[in-house]
Amino acid sequence: MAWLLCFMWLTGCASRGTVPSGPSPATALDSFAEQYVKLVLALGQHDPALVDAYHGPQRWADEAKHASVPLAEVGAHARALHALIESSPVPADPLVAMRRTFLLRQVGAMDARARLLQGEKLSFDEESEALYNARAPTHTEAEFARTLAELEQLLPGQGTLAERLEVFHQGFVIPPEKLRVVFQTAIDEARRRTKQHIPLPDDEAVTLEFVTGQSWGAYNWYKGHNQSVVQINTDLPITISRAIEVGAHESYPGHHVYNVLLEQHLVRERGWVEFTIYPLYSPQSLISEGSATYGPRVVFPDEAAYLREVLFPLAGLPPDRVEPYLRVEALLKKLSYVDNEAARRFLDGRFTREQASDYLIRYRLLTRPQVEKFLLNVTEERTYLINYNLGRDLVADFIERRGGTKDNPNRGWELLRELLSSPRLPGDLIDQHP
Structure with a gap:
C-alpha cells in the first residue's frame, strides 16, 4: 500500500x-x-x-x-x-x-x-548519449600536437611548455583584492549589452559571491523569479579572461538569461511546468552549457578592446599585453577537446589516474593543482564536460548556419534569443545539418 x-x-x-x-x-x-x-x-x-x-x-x-x-x-x-x-x-x-x-x-x-x-555500467559515449542526447567526436594526439607547436612559437624559453604557460599566466592573474570589481564590471557590461538585444524583466538580477572548496570554477544558482546567485571559486589563481567568461557564461547572455527567458516565456506565459525544474544530468544541459559557452563570442565581439580599455587597467595589468594574451588563449581553447579524450579514457578504464594526469599535463598544459581539480570534477560529473565544447560547437553551427555570422551580429542575437526561449534540445541543433 x-x-x-x-x-x-x-x-x-x-x-x-x-x-x-x-x-x-x-x-x-x-x-x-x-x-x-x-x-x-x-x-x-x-x-x-x-x-x-x-x-x-x-x-x-x-x-x-x-x-x-x-x-x-x-x-x-x-x-x-x-x-x-x-x-x-x-x-x-x-x-x-x-x-x-x-x-x-x-x-x-x-x-x-x-x-x-x-x-x-555504460561506456563514456553510451553514457553521454543516454544523458545528453549527444556524443563528442574523438580527436587524436596529432591534432593536439599541431596546436601545441603553435603555442611553442608564442611561448619560447626554458622548461616544458606547461611550465612556460604557467609562468606566462602568472602575468595575467587578477589580484585577489581586485576580483570583485573586475568581475562585477564585466557582468554589468554584459548585462547592458544583452539588454540592448534581449528584453529582460525589470526585476531580474545576478548576485555575485566568492567561495572556496569547490571542484568547479564558477557556478550559476538560479533561484527563480528572475534571480540568480553566481559563485566564483577562488581556490586557484584566476586570470583576466575568466571575468569575461563568467560575465557572459554564468550571467548575460548565459545561464541567468536562459533561465529567466524559460521562466518568462514558457512557465508564466504558457504554463509549461516542466520548465520550473532543471535536472543537471539531462539533454537540457547541452543547450544550457553550449549557449553559455558561446555567449562571450556574442556579447564581447570586441573582447580585445574591452580588455585593453577597461578590464586590464581595472585589474592593474599592462594593457599592451592584451593581444599576445588573447593569441595564447585562443590556442588553449582549441585544446578543450583534450578534456573529453582524457575523461573518456579515464572513465572507460583505459587510463589510470596517473596516466590521465600525465595526458592532461602534456596535451592540455594543466598544472598539478588544476589536474587534481579536473579529475575530481570528472569523477563527480563524469560525461557532463561534453556539454561545454560540443555544446558550444553545436550552438555556433546552429546560429551561424542560419545567418548569425560576424557580419550580421543582430541576426546572431535574434537566433540566440530564440534558442534561449524555446524547448530545443541537442537533436534540434544537429538536425540543421543537410
Missing part, C-alpha cells in the same frame, strides 16, 4: 485520476509535464546534485521528500512515462511538438540516470 500511495503521488493520480483515454494533445502534455517534474524531484532524493534549480510548487518538493520513492520504482515510472509520451500524437504546432520531444528526451535521461545510480 505504501508503494501504491507513492506511485499515485508521482503520477498525480491522487489529485487528478489517471490520464483519460483520448485527451487533447495539450491536456496530455500538461499531465506528462507534471509527472516529469515529480519524477525529477523523486529521483533527486537519491541524487542530491540532480536538481540544479527548482521554482515550482513547494508542495511537490515537500511531497517528494516525504514519499521517498525507492530508486527502482522511480526508474520504473520513468520508463512508463517515456512510453506514454512516445505513444502520444505529435502536435501540429511546431513549438508544442518541440515540447513533446523535450519531455520525451528529458524523461529518457531520467531513466538512464536511475539505471546508472543502480549500478548499470
Whole structure:
C-alpha cells in the first residue's frame, strides 16, 4: 500500500485520476509535464546534485521528500512515462511538438540516470548519449600536437611548455583584492549589452559571491523569479579572461538569461511546468552549457578592446599585453577537446589516474593543482564536460548556419534569443545539418 500511495503521488493520480483515454494533445502534455517534474524531484532524493534549480510548487518538493520513492520504482515510472509520451500524437504546432520531444528526451535521461545510480555500467559515449542526447567526436594526439607547436612559437624559453604557460599566466592573474570589481564590471557590461538585444524583466538580477572548496570554477544558482546567485571559486589563481567568461557564461547572455527567458516565456506565459525544474544530468544541459559557452563570442565581439580599455587597467595589468594574451588563449581553447579524450579514457578504464594526469599535463598544459581539480570534477560529473565544447560547437553551427555570422551580429542575437526561449534540445541543433 505504501508503494501504491507513492506511485499515485508521482503520477498525480491522487489529485487528478489517471490520464483519460483520448485527451487533447495539450491536456496530455500538461499531465506528462507534471509527472516529469515529480519524477525529477523523486529521483533527486537519491541524487542530491540532480536538481540544479527548482521554482515550482513547494508542495511537490515537500511531497517528494516525504514519499521517498525507492530508486527502482522511480526508474520504473520513468520508463512508463517515456512510453506514454512516445505513444502520444505529435502536435501540429511546431513549438508544442518541440515540447513533446523535450519531455520525451528529458524523461529518457531520467531513466538512464536511475539505471546508472543502480549500478548499470555504460561506456563514456553510451553514457553521454543516454544523458545528453549527444556524443563528442574523438580527436587524436596529432591534432593536439599541431596546436601545441603553435603555442611553442608564442611561448619560447626554458622548461616544458606547461611550465612556460604557467609562468606566462602568472602575468595575467587578477589580484585577489581586485576580483570583485573586475568581475562585477564585466557582468554589468554584459548585462547592458544583452539588454540592448534581449528584453529582460525589470526585476531580474545576478548576485555575485566568492567561495572556496569547490571542484568547479564558477557556478550559476538560479533561484527563480528572475534571480540568480553566481559563485566564483577562488581556490586557484584566476586570470583576466575568466571575468569575461563568467560575465557572459554564468550571467548575460548565459545561464541567468536562459533561465529567466524559460521562466518568462514558457512557465508564466504558457504554463509549461516542466520548465520550473532543471535536472543537471539531462539533454537540457547541452543547450544550457553550449549557449553559455558561446555567449562571450556574442556579447564581447570586441573582447580585445574591452580588455585593453577597461578590464586590464581595472585589474592593474599592462594593457599592451592584451593581444599576445588573447593569441595564447585562443590556442588553449582549441585544446578543450583534450578534456573529453582524457575523461573518456579515464572513465572507460583505459587510463589510470596517473596516466590521465600525465595526458592532461602534456596535451592540455594543466598544472598539478588544476589536474587534481579536473579529475575530481570528472569523477563527480563524469560525461557532463561534453556539454561545454560540443555544446558550444553545436550552438555556433546552429546560429551561424542560419545567418548569425560576424557580419550580421543582430541576426546572431535574434537566433540566440530564440534558442534561449524555446524547448530545443541537442537533436534540434544537429538536425540543421543537410
